[in-house]
Amino acid sequence: MLLLAVDTATPAVTAALHDGASVLAETARVDARRHGELLLPAVDEVLAEAGVSLDAVTDLVVGVGPGPYTGLRVGLVTASTFASALGIPVHGVCTLDGLAYACGLKEPFVVATDARRKEVYWARYDASGARVSEPAVDRPADIAEQVAGLPAVGAGALLYPEVFSDARAPEHVSAGALASLAARKLAAGEEFLPPLPLYLRRPDAQVPKNYKVVTPK
Missing domain, CATH: 3.30.420.40 (ATPase, nucleotide binding domain)
Incomplete structure (x- = not known):
């Protein structure tokens, strides 16, 4: 292999x-x-x-x-x-699972990466390192209660210490x-995710509302 x-x-x-x-x-x-x-x-x-x-x-x-x-x-x-x-x-x-695997924590924790726009991509993990929530994108203040008191790994945690008060390495x-x-x-013999992008956001470029389609006569 x-x-x-x-x-x-x-x-x-x-x-x-x-x-x-x-x-x-x-x-x-x-x-x-x-x-x-x-x-x-x-x-x-x-x-x-x-x-x-x-x-x-x-x-x-x-x-x-x-x-x-x-x-x-x-x-x-x-x-x-x-x-x-x-x-x-x-x-x-x-x-996020890669970051969780690298951190080596043996207690429940959070992984948070920088999603820009003052948001983070994040998920929660149990003491074995298994993910217990689906990846999500949120403003840190909106998830403060869900992550309170938990160690947090990743660049997103380092950016918002007021929410992730116990930030740990690795950053990336x-x-x-x-x-x-x-x-x-x-x-x-475990299954993998398909090699498809996990965006969690809609594309920035969208068709304008009330867009008129012009068809040939």
């Missing part, structure tokens, strides 16, 4: 290789505006570090978000393209953690 994992759902552009037992190579760059420019070099970097070629990869793992439209699609399209070219499966993993998702989680799920 050789897993190639990528995630571009947050400002971190991250890639990793995993052999089913441990992470062989990993890289990450935090740059919210250069996902498309940075991801392929990141993949090349981890392949070179591990001393393997792309055609040795047996499975693709990709973070499906939630995340902003443009950045999130970079990772998904790249993973799907590789999977199609190589004839191998691509497994979707919730980006790690492709290494995503790959390790996927390897565990594969070994256990």
Whole structure:
């Protein structure tokens, strides 16, 4: 088994290789505006570090978000393209779950990433690290009662200390953690999410109300 994992759902552009037992190579760059420019070099970097070629990869793992439209699609399209070219499966993993796996907490906690517009993408987890709520997008003040007193992981928690009073590392998702989680799920025969974007918001660009359709006579 050789897993190639990528995630571009947050400002971190991250890639990793995993052999089913441990992470062989990993890289990450935090740059919210250069996902498309940075991801392929990141993949090349981890392949070179591990001393393997792309055609040795047996499975693709990709973070499906939630995340902003443009950045999130970079990772998904790249993973799907590789999977199609190589004839191998691509497994979707919730980006919040990757952060939860990496934090190592042994008590109930929250993961919150920056959704911009003064909102966070978030979900709650139990002491085993299992997600107990669906990913959501909200203003921090609107979920203050639901997250009160819980440790919180992720950049969204760091941005709003008045709500997430016990913010913890890591700040951004790690492709290494995503790959390790996927390897565990594969070994256990668990299902994955489809490699489709988890946006949670409607697109900004919408057809105006009272839009008139002009048809040829």
